[in-house]
Every structure is written in C-alpha cells, then in structure tokens.
Amino acid sequence: MAFRRILIVGFGTMTGAMVDGWLAAGSDASRFEVCHPSKTEVAHGLTVHNAWPADTYDAVLLGVKPQMLDDVAAGLEPLIGPGTVLLSVLGGVTIDTCKTRFARAAGWVRFMPNLACSIGKSPNALFEAGLDAETRHAVTQLAEEIGTAEWLESEDQFDLVTALAGSGPGFVYRFIDALAAGATNLGLPEQQAQRLALAMVEGASALAARSEHSPAQLAKRVASPGGMTQKGLDVLDDGGALVNLLTDCLRAARDRGAEMAKGPAAKG
C-alpha cells in the first residue's frame, strides 16, 4: 500500500514545505491536489479545487491552522470514508478530536514535521489510531521521504515532542539570531555577525550529526583547558542557566498544546 493520491486541505507554510520535500525526493506533482476556497494557483502547479472535490483520495493531509479545524471539518468529512487516511499536522489537536470530526476514516495520524522537511531533514513525530500494519508502514515511508519517522506509542508526550522537534527550528533560529546580536553588541558589524553565526551553527550541527562523539563530548573537545571556550561555557552552565531556560521554553510550548486541545475557548 502507498499513498498515491493525497488531498491537501490547508496548503500553507508547513504543508507547502512537505510538498517541496516530497517532490525533491522524487514524487510527481500529480500525487498532490489542494482544496482552497479561493486560490486558483499554488506552488508547483498543483491542481486546486475551489469546492470539495467529488473524488476519493488515499489520504487527506490536513494543514489548516488549528483554530480553523471546525471551519473545514463538516465540508471535508464526506471525503474521508473507509478508504482514506487522515494525516493531521495540527499542533495541539488530539487524535480523539480528529476521530470525532472524521469518524469514518480508515485511520487517523498525527504527523508532526518541521520546516526542514523541504530539504528532507525533518524528524517527523507520528502517532496513529486505527491503522493496519500495512498502512502504518506506508505512513512511515511517507515520513521517511522527507526525513525520519519517529512513532510514539502513547499520545501523552506528543505535545512535548511537538515542542522539541516541530517548534524546535524556531528556537534554534532565535538562538542563531541571539548569537549574532551578542557579537554585534560587542562590536562586530551586524551582517558579518549574522553570517558567522549561521555558518558556525550549520557546520557545528552537521559535524555533531555525523560525529562519533555526543554533543556534550564535542563541547568538551572545543574547550581547551583554561582557554576561551570554557569561560563562555561557564556562563551558559552557571546554575544550570541554559538547561533551565530551555526547560522553561519547552514547557511553555508543550503546555500551550494541552491548552489548545481543550477547545476553542483556549485558542488564543
């Protein structure tokens, strides 16, 4: 079993990046169709429907903002029968919410990518209900076309995993920006600081990804005893400063997911 025909409802930043990745991995653009109330043209020349198509798809990829779910659910439901799997990238929308809105689906998948799927580098968190083994394998393959597949066997940690791997690029981009801002504060020209910060993070993470050493060990290898790096690390480590900051950051993002899951009243 493979997902040959996928209808995308909510073709925005996230699902657009997924399609970029699938096409770069060799998919034909005809694999994907888009439903949008008013757009007539979208990236890659995908077919766009301005009304709900009277057709059947192997999967529907739902990519609207979570707050928009109920705007599309009633119209979309008739398309999601027992031959169609629902793939939802919506942060803070539980599998039960998906099941309630699309009760007849062949199965329900929370599929949490990040924007690096456009270059085949997204760690994709997955949680499913109702899939048979063959369909689950097809979802794994779909995820692996744009990165890695990381199945969760319980939904309990899905918001935390979303915070880490889905929101994570946002935190890393802020970190890169902050490194550059710090260097600018200390006197480096802004453009040069930004160039150096970005190139440094690109090289450091590529090296960490292929190194036999853990990131903690690599930090030690950079820090010559009594040298400059250790002085900087001491600032980050003082009282667990960086770990505490990132724990707070992940907690805030994770808890927003739980809040959003409670329903429209919490969706600010």
Ligand SMILES: NC(=O)C1=CN([C@@H]2O[C@H](COP(=O)(O)OP(=O)(O)OC[C@H]3O[C@@H](n4cnc5c(N)ncnc54)[C@H](OP(=O)(O)O)[C@@H]3O)[C@@H](O)[C@H]2O)C=CC1
């Ligand atoms: N951005 C990210 O890095 C990540 C996002 N996500 C999830 O992806 C989802 C979308 O986020 P993102 O891509 O950033 O947001 P976008 O606003 O870029 O995408 C949402 C898309 O939905 C379209 N849309 C709105 N109403 C309808 C409708 N009635 N029918 C069809 N399409 C409609 C919008 O079109 P229009 O512009 O015309 O309103 C827009 O293109 C969210 O649920 C988020 O949780 C998950 C992981 C990472």
Ligand SMILES: O=C(O)[C@@H]1CCC=N1
């Ligand atoms: O910010 C959000 O809610 C979504 C989920 C993960 C990344 N973006």
